[in-house]
Each structure stands twice: as C-alpha cells, then as structure tokens.
Amino acid sequence: MKKLILYLAFIGLCGGASAQMPMNMPMGPKKKPVPAKVEPSKKAPVKAADNMKGMDMPMAKPAENMPVVPGDKTVKFISPPPHTVRYDLYVKDTIVNYSGKPKRAIAVNGGLPAPTLYFTEGDTAAIYVHNTLTEETIIHWHGVILPNQYDGVPFLTTQPIQSGKTHLFKFPVVQHGTHFYHTHSGLQQQIGLYGALVFYKRNERPAKEYTMVLSDWTDMNPKEVDRSLHNATDWFAIQKGTTQSYAEAIRSGNFKTKLANEWKRMNAMDVSDVFYDKFLINGKAEDVQSQFKAGDKVRLRVTNGGASTYFWLTWAGGKMTVVANDGNDVVPVEVNRLIIGV
Structure with a gap:
C-alpha cells in the first residue's frame, strides 16, 4: 500500500482556504493515479465540451x-x-x-x-x-x-x-x-474575465503544486440573467427542479414562511439560484493531472471564479488538511470535504 500525499491551497471570490491532505491510495501495477474531483453543490455535467x-x-x-x-x-x-x-x-x-x-x-x-x-x-x-x-x-x-x-x-x-x-x-x-483577480466592468466576469494570483513567500516554494480555477458557465446573456433575478422568476428553479408549491409548504408546516417569502419576492431556494449549463475547472468540464504520482506531495491552490456557485471539494484517498484561507495561514485542520464559497 503506497501513500499519495497532497498539499492543497484554496481561495474563493469572497472566501477561500488552503489545505493539506494525506491520502491512502491502493496502487496496482496497471492503475492510473486517481485525480481529485470537484463537484458543485448542485449536480454538474461532466462531459467535456469543445470549449x-x-x-x-x-x-x-x-x-x-x-x-x-x-x-x-x-x-x-x-x-x-x-x-x-x-x-x-x-x-x-x-x-x-x-x-x-x-x-x-x-x-x-x-x-x-x-x-x-x-x-x-x-x-x-x-x-x-x-x-x-x-x-x-x-x-x-x-x-x-x-x-x-x-x-x-x-x-x-x-x-x-x-x-x-x-x-x-x-x-x-x-x-x-x-x-x-477579476473584472468589475458590467457583467464581464460571468463570461470569462477572471483568474488566479499566486504570491510566494520569500525563499519558500513547494516542490510540486497545481492551481485550479473553478467557475460556472451559462449560455444565457448575463444581462438576461440579471433581469430574471431582479424579476424573481421561477425559471431557474424550474430548470434545476427546486420549485416549491403551496401544497408542499402546507404539508411541511411552512405556509406562513412561504407567504412571507413570496411577499419579499424571495424564491424558495435563494442561494446559488442560477441554472448553469456547465461547471468548469480551468475552463474545462473535466481536468485530469496525471503527472502527479503515488508518494507525491502537492499543493493544490483552488480559486472560485464562479458568479454564484458554491463548490464542494473532496478527495477520493482521504482527508484534507486546510492550512490557509484567503491567502492567510491558519492552524492546520483536517476535513473530509471543503466548501469553496463565492
């Protein structure tokens, strides 16, 4: 049994973290290394696109x-x-x-x-x-x-x-x-104007590392997305299957809450409430880094460049150790999974 040890670093648009993860991975003579997987908080398509x-x-x-x-x-x-x-x-x-x-x-x-x-x-x-x-x-x-x-x-x-x-x-x-880094001009960030910054410490650089930018993509014109959100339409909820009927609210004992939210024009699922056609890792629907082998120690830097999506990060081989947040070192803590916020 060999060990695959990864050292991870993360950051989000308004929040992020760094992490280090020891992981036990069974390695057969003909098996390929198991890549890290990133999943959005809502189910994302995984088929790669001609980007x-x-x-x-x-x-x-x-x-x-x-x-x-x-x-x-x-x-x-x-x-x-x-x-x-x-x-x-x-x-x-x-x-x-x-x-x-x-x-x-x-x-x-x-x-x-x-x-x-x-x-x-x-x-x-x-x-x-x-x-x-x-x-x-x-x-x-x-x-x-x-x-x-x-x-x-x-x-x-x-x-x-x-x-x-x-x-x-x-x-x-x-x-x-x-x-x-990202744009503050109109809605240009939604269509690609964002990227990661890495500031190394003086006289310190990890032997192996990888920077990963997570993002979301919609075919809808960003101005139309903005209009739909301001009008509080149910179109995105219908696409995601997260609508809530009055009957469901009555059965769950939340009829008054449903009415109050309707009055405030707040949809039932009012977090990450835009439907996206794709979720991307460095501009691709799937990103495999086969250069990392069993026994490697790798720092993974993760940035959330999405407009409104929270991503769950997990590793198939074990726990992750968070070592920094928003560029600031923290007391290392082991976690089973990590949410990368916006």
Whole structure:
C-alpha cells in the first residue's frame, strides 16, 4: 500500500482556504493515479465540451533589459534584482462552445480563465492590461494590498480602460498566498474575465503544486440573467427542479414562511439560484493531472471564479488538511470535504 500525499491551497471570490491532505491510495501495477474531483453543490455535467476556438492573441515584445522567462506561455518579463515582474494581459472577445451552442466570451491571452500570475513577496508587479474589446473594461485585484489608484474598481478607484487602450497596474507585493483577480466592468466576469494570483513567500516554494480555477458557465446573456433575478422568476428553479408549491409548504408546516417569502419576492431556494449549463475547472468540464504520482506531495491552490456557485471539494484517498484561507495561514485542520464559497 503506497501513500499519495497532497498539499492543497484554496481561495474563493469572497472566501477561500488552503489545505493539506494525506491520502491512502491502493496502487496496482496497471492503475492510473486517481485525480481529485470537484463537484458543485448542485449536480454538474461532466462531459467535456469543445470549449474555445479562434483565440490567437498578439504577443508583446520584450522590454529592454527584461529577458523572457523560458517555458512560460504568458507574456512575462523579470528585471534584474530587485525584481520587477511584468505581465502583459490582452483582453479580447472570443467564441466558446460548452453546450453545443457557440456563445460570446472574453479571453485573456487566448484563454478562459485568464492566466495565473505568479509573484514573490518583495517583487514589484507591473501588469499591463491591453483592452482589445469594443467596450471598456477594468481588472480588480481581489484581496491584494496595493495603492488605492490600482485597486481596479471603475470610477471609484480607477478609471475604466477604454477600447483600444492600455493601462499599467504597478504595485509592490507585500503579502503571500493564493488570491484572485477579476473584472468589475458590467457583467464581464460571468463570461470569462477572471483568474488566479499566486504570491510566494520569500525563499519558500513547494516542490510540486497545481492551481485550479473553478467557475460556472451559462449560455444565457448575463444581462438576461440579471433581469430574471431582479424579476424573481421561477425559471431557474424550474430548470434545476427546486420549485416549491403551496401544497408542499402546507404539508411541511411552512405556509406562513412561504407567504412571507413570496411577499419579499424571495424564491424558495435563494442561494446559488442560477441554472448553469456547465461547471468548469480551468475552463474545462473535466481536468485530469496525471503527472502527479503515488508518494507525491502537492499543493493544490483552488480559486472560485464562479458568479454564484458554491463548490464542494473532496478527495477520493482521504482527508484534507486546510492550512490557509484567503491567502492567510491558519492552524492546520483536517476535513473530509471543503466548501469553496463565492
């Protein structure tokens, strides 16, 4: 009997955690490693989709005295010490197909979600956001300690990036952990403008790790989703099979509660109340990482980039040990499963 030991780290849009998990896994000579499974709080489709087409992105030329980091698919440059780490993010319209219907999405550097950005405490982050959309956009650095003018909330801290324009976000990295970046322009996050941030501790880096961004996808226009929520329609509940009739409320002794909620225009199931066509792991319906073998110790960093979905995370081989939350170290605690909130 061999052991497969994973070391996990998690973060959500408004909440998250880090975890470490020892796991006993039977390993036969012809068996493949058992991948981690992520399940949404509601049943999610698992068939992989033909996700994205036609997303070739322009690449920036290296700045003077800033060599390209080999093996990195994202445009990144690192200056001589003290380090200034530069990324160029190209925001562009694209078409995806997760359910058999081509739909508009937003890609960053040709992908959905946006690429994970890596820094170390003490670095200076220089992130150039190039807006190639036909509308304005902006990026907010969630939970990041930085100068207020770079926070990325339009008209409150930062002016929107107009179509065809480039904006530089430059700030010192003074923290560590797994964090998150996403747009605050309209409803663009629902169609792909989000990604993970990783801030390493000084002089500390795990031997093996993997960053995983969870998200939800609907073929419905985000504006129509917003309209349906404001009108408190039962359409999403009908699609998910979570409607509640007056007869059911009477039988369960909750008729007065049902009336009170109706008066407040609150649906019976008013948490995660949008029906989604797909739930995604790094932009795919299924994500298998076969490079991890029995005996490996792996840190898994998980970010919830979903608009309104809570995900349950479980591991087939044993318990997980949570070691951090929202980028902050915590006293390690073992759990059987972990909910990744929004």
